[in-house]
Amino acid sequence: MTETPKNQPNSLARRPKWPTSTSRPVVTPLQPSVVYASPDPDALDAQYDEGSGFTYAREGHPNASVLAQKIDGLEGMSGGIITGSGMSAIGAVFLGVLQAGDHVIGGDQLYGRTLRLMADDLPKFGVQTSLADPTDANAIAAAIQPNTKMIVVEVVSNPTIRIADMDGIAKLCADRGILLMVDNTFTTPRGYQPFDHGADIVIHSVTKLLAGHSDATLGYVVAKDPSLMEKINIANVTWGLTPSPFDCWLAERGLQSFDLRYDRAEATAIELSAALAGLPGVTRVLHPSRPDHPDHNRAAKILGNRPGNMMSFEVAGGRKAANALTNAAPDLPFAPTLGDVGTTLSHPASSSHRALSEAGRTALGISEGFFRVSVGLEDPALLIAELTEAIAESQKA
Structure with missing residues (x-):
């Protein structure tokens, strides 16, 4: 066993303590740490049981939490999460909510990658998909099957700028017990409030108008039902759809304007x-x-x-x-x-x-x-x- 020379300080003893202050920073601190130390196993157990604090960045970190709370406020909700991109937000919903045998209807003018996800990827997991014209609630109704679990729409379609029949689609979902997921990226909470109009789940590509500076790639998802949100968050953590603390910090800065x-x-x-x-x-x-x-x-x-x-x-x-x-x-x-x-x-x-x-x-x-x-x-x-x-x-x- 090699002994530490007496004139060489122990590296563990040199770990500095975070400075404290009676004042607080005006700008949200950037916290890039991947791991968070707990005092003992009992404390760590309690933290997991209570769902409080931070342990490992894949499970959440301060910058993502701060950004999510701010977007929650814009959407009039609570409990939303930040993901690594807009598509990962959609992916977290699909992975957390759907299972083999379910059927999903998407607006036929969704963003191209969302269309591709529905056409090529969901069927690999045994999820059936259909596309229908979101500007016509009757077309959406005609696509509904006994196993339809969810309908996915954009209020304003990308890139054709068509306007979905949100009232008609929301009524269909409410009458038949189908989940309604709204991609609110184009409209943003300033243009449309989906939860006031029957939405169950709302997603954003935060990369776009919310962050607004083409320097952060992020997504956001929130569900009205806390139990549904828990499933989505578990999928987000399990599949590692983790956002970067730095991107979250940048997006929060962008959100100010x-x-x-x-x-x-x-x-x-x-x-x-x-x-x-x-x-x-x-x-x-x-x-x-x-x-x-x-x-x-x-x-x-x-x-x-x-x-x-x-x-x-x-x-x-x-x-x-x-x-x-x-x-x-x-x-x-x-x-x-x-x-x-x-x-x-x-x-x-x-x-x-x-x-x-x-x-x-x-x-x-x-x-x-x-x-x-x-x-x-x-x-x-x-x-x-x-x-x-x-x-x-x-x-x-």
Whole structure:
């Protein structure tokens, strides 16, 4: 046995104690520790039994807890959890709630990866899935089977900006004892409060508008029923859908300006959609504020004066015109994301919905000239000028 030299301090004795103070930090401290030490086995047992404190970061950590509480407040709920991404939030729900033999109905215009999860992955676990038009509650009703356990919808579809028949779908779920899960990423709690309209589970890709700076990848999920939430949380911990403390810290910082960012971007989206609608070569502009939107009346009823910052438009000329448009707008990031402080352009046919066949995309109204726009905080006049010029260049192509 090798003895520690007398002139060499024991490394354990050098572990510093966390400093205390009668004052508290104004900014939430970042706590990256993966493990938390307990005084003895009895204390650890009690901690697990009571569900209090922190033990191992996969089971929860302070930064995730703080962020979850803040989003809980926005959604009017308690007990929500943060996950590693928006898709992991959806995954935690499916893993925690569904079992072999269950049937799930999804809106046929869900985010592309959600569609892929339902079509390719859930069936591997013996879960049956169907897709139906969320703008028509009768179409959803026709898809219901005796073993239907859950219906999954986005209030505003990604990227086609269609408005789900939330009242009709919520009534179906309530009458038949089916769980309703709402992806509230596009609308956010500022635009729509799902639990006030019959939702049982709400998820977010916090990465997007809530965090708002394209520097944190996170999800959030909360259920109205605490026993259901417990199942979802167990799946989250077991499958290791753990969020990064640093990302949680960044998202909490971003959340401080969420209301201001949302209001500014929403106002610009209204202005931009009106400006693009009259341009040569633009075949469609989709924003809930527009009277020619196919679901305008429903949007006015469900969203009121909160049409949001997300819009889409289509130009004539297919992929060649699409390439010319993005090349002519170098100051507008062409990126498959949304919710940044700056405006971003996305081309669903080559990104979020590339896994669908051309016929499948066409059925959803997604052509090669179709763009989704996440409107940011730029000066509206500058944004309109840049897109106007880019669209003109697309038509020259």
